Amino acid sequence: MAMQRAWVVDAAGGIAGLRMAEAPLPEPGPGEVRLAVHAAGLNRPDLRFMAQDHAGDGWPRVPGTDIAGRVDALGPGVEGWRKGTLVMRLLDPRRGGGLADFTLAPAAALAPVPRGVAATDAAALQSPCFAAFHAIERRLAPRDGQSVVVFGANGGVEGFAVQLAAARHARVIAVHSGHAREQVLALGAHEALDRDAGDVAAAIRALTDGRGADAVVDVVGRTHATRALGLLGVDGAMACVAGLPALAGRHPMAGTITIHEVAPGASHRAGDPARLRDLSVVGRAVLRRVANGNLRSLLRKVVSFDAVPSALARVAAGEARGRIVARLKA
Numbered sequence: 071m072a073m074q075r076a077w078v079v080d081a082a083g084g085i086a087g088l089r090m091a092e093a094p095l096p097e098p099g100p101g102e103v104r105l106a107v108h109a110a111g112l113n114r115p116d117l118r119f120m121a122q123d124h125a126g127d128g129w130p131r132v133p134g135t136d137i138a139g140r141v142d143a144l145g146p147g148v149e150g151w152r153k154g155t156l157v158m159r160l161l162d163p164r165r166g167g168g169l170a171d172f173t174l175a176p177a178a179a180l181a182p183v184p185r186g187v188a189a190t191d192a193a194a195l196q197s198p199c200f201a202a203f204h205a206i207e208r209r210l211a212p213r214d215g216q217s218v219v220v221f222g223a224n225g226g227v228e229g230f231a232v233q234l235a236a237a238r239h240a241r242v243i244a245v246h247s248g249h250a251r252e253q254v255l256a257l258g259a260h261e262a263l264d265r266d267a268g269d270v271a272a273a274i275r276a277l278t279d280g281r282g283a284d285a286v287v288d289v290v291g292r293t294h295a296t297r298a299l300g301l302l303g304v305d306g307a308m309a310c311v312a313g314l315p316a317l318a319g320r321h322p323m324a325g326t327i328t329i330h331e332v333a334p335g336a337s338h339r340a341g342d343p344a345r346l347r348d349l350s351v352v353g354r355a356v357l358r359r360v361a362n363g364n365l366r367s368l369l370r371k372v373v374s375f376d377a378v379p380s381a382l383a384r385v386a387a388g389e390a391r392g393r394i395v396a397r398l399k400a
Contacts, residue, residue, distance in 0.1 A: 134168025
């Protein structure tokens with residue numbers, strides 16, 4: 071039996087449970103391709119994957135969702151793809167599989183990586199950029215001059231959201247932490263507010279002439295999203311990536327707001343072929359922007375495959391400003 075290298079976990083736990091192992095080389099089934107993984111983005115979803123109980127799917131399990139690699143083998147019924155084509159793929163967050171030399175993916179969800187875009191940059195996009203794309207392009211769709219507040223704007227989803235909203239000519243108010251002011255302004259934010267310096271809510275009200283924001287992107291969590299509701303103006307909209315706000319106690323006609331839950335990975339759970347094909351549509355759209363110079367991948371650091379555990383520890387500690395990618399092949 072052909073074997074490959076893979077980072078595996080044997081039970082629900084954390085980074086300490088990761089071990090390098092030999093795993094069977096996967097064979098593509100109907101509608102699937104096997105990819106030779108060249109680069110894998112490292113994310114918080116990987117940490118959640120390792121912490122969850124996958125007993126129903128068996129152990130050991132291979133984490134990893136954000137990959138770029140070359141088509142290595144075609145399953146029955148797959149057409150339109152050639153071996154050797156470099157592609158980007160957001161894997162099912164419930165199943166992972168990306169932190170290995172080879173992985174399987176539905177052919178319908180692949181996006182070809184344009185010439186001039188490195189595999190490491192393609193792997194840096196995916197989970198965070200797909201979420202930002204859904205939030206800005208599919209849900210909030212801010213118009214020219216509308217105000218968009220983005221929280222935590224120096225990290226993954228938020229950094230992409232700033233870029234996408236600015237490209238739509240929205241007025242982007244980025245709420246950042248630490249010494250990230252110049253970074254978020256360079257991404258296209260019009261205003262940068264340090265969350266630890268003064269009354270952020272008052273500053274946002276002042277910047278919007280007391281009307282409140284037209285849109286808010288929240289990636290912090292349910293409690294923060296609940297507080298952020300008060301920042302929205304009449305007919306405002308919020309896109310939530312890490313939990314929906316609580317509406318108990320809010321008057322039903324207080325501001326005619328709209329709330330959107332954003333979870334691109336849910337396309338896998340739906341079992342709908344059209345949803346899988348849409349992952350390809352989004353992937354092609356963001357890769358086009360990167361190729362044209364209109365979107366930064368936010369790639370901050372490339373590490374070796376052997377360094378995956380220590381790199382994930384940086385992600386868990388919140389030390390990564392920008393994206394960390396493991397390179398498996400040149």
